[in-house]
Amino acid sequence: MRKINGDSPLPAGIFAIALATLVSGLTALQSRSQTPVRETGFVFEGEGTMNRVSALMVEYTGECPGKDEPPDMTAWFISDSTPTGRRRRVRITNVTTGLDPNRLPYTDRGYEQNKSSEKISFRFGNKHGDSRFRVRPGLNQFQYQIREGNDRILEEGTFAANFDLETRSQVRNSQLISSQVCANSSISLNRCADIRTENKWQCPNGSVVRREISPPGPPQTVIRNDSPDTVYFQVNNGDRVLGPGEAMELRGNSPGSVRYSQSSGDRLNRTMFLQPAVLYRFRRSGNSLNLVDR
Structure with a gap:
């Protein structure tokens, strides 16, 4: 018999029952704390926590608005309940609310070597497309199925993974070139x-x-005499003369045409239509005079 706070004695039987109940509860709590946590889901490259990854998107303001989409995220699927093995594959479907229900994103990867599936690449999106597994920012819900061969289902279930998307704003202006x-x-x-x-x-x-x-302004066309002789010619029916090494300028988008003689003493029997901003040269080759633009 023992007393509590000076009151009437507590019967030994009641005290023993209370003590046994306390010991049983502590034993059950310790047993639960020693139960291993089941690991199923994604192991992300560069992340220390399973089923969680962070991505960064930059939005630009200023003269050059736009955004840099976050790079693809990379992970591998694991399940400590079913090891990898020959002819095994895992199919994972994203069933998160808000995705296109007619084109739910999914991936089907080999589950044969080491301790995980083949590499999986993720990208943000709302429906299945190309080889990247589409996910939404935030918490995503997944269904998975591990198969051996075409028909035998070894394991199936659900898990969740968090895709944290951070958005930063940055001013981006043009560069002078x-x-x-x-x-x-x-x-x-x-x-x-x-x-x-x-x-x-x-x-x-x-x-x-x-x-x-x-500088601004209309284009300038140049005719230069690179021959050793004085050249007599016409520009837009007006007579012109250029000595050796001399040049003339024509301004505007329509410089017109030049008439000249290939041989001294001949009439003006050659015509060239001019393009704006081109350098034209009179050159002599033997007894022949030519107006060239190269």
Whole structure:
């Protein structure tokens, strides 16, 4: 017999029953704490926690808006209840609410070697497409089935995995790119008489926010006498003369035409229609005079 707080004695039988109940409860609690946790689901590359992965998406504002989608996530399926083996495969279906019910994403992977399935690549999306397993941001629910051969089902069940998506905002403006261009964009630089500087502000995807040509103004076409003789000719029916090494300029988008004589003393029997911003040269080859643009 023992007393509690000076009250009437507690019968020995009742005390023994209470003590036995306490011991039994502690034993059951210890047994439950020693029960191994079942591991089924995805082991993600670079992550220390099973069935959880983090991804980052960057949204751009400013002159070059857009976004960088997160890279593919990589994982392997494991089940400590059913080891890998010959002719074994695992089929996993994403049954999360909000996905296209007529095209639920799924993956079917070999489950034969080491301790896990073949590699699985994940991408965010709402329906099945290409070789990547589509998931939604947040908690996803999955059904799985491990088979051997075509018909024998070894294990099936469900599990959940969390795909945390962090979104960051970042200002992205265009970059200045300068280059040499011809005032006539259809003419190569080695034929061009009017080379200018083009400044363009370009986004990473190649789109141009704005463009400037410096200096501004109509294109300039040049005719130069590279022959050792004085050349008499016409430009748009007007008489012109160029001594050796001299040049003339024509401004505008329609420089017109040139008439000249291939041989001294002959009438003007040759005609060339001019393109804007091209460098033309009179050159002599033997007794023949030619106007060329190369």
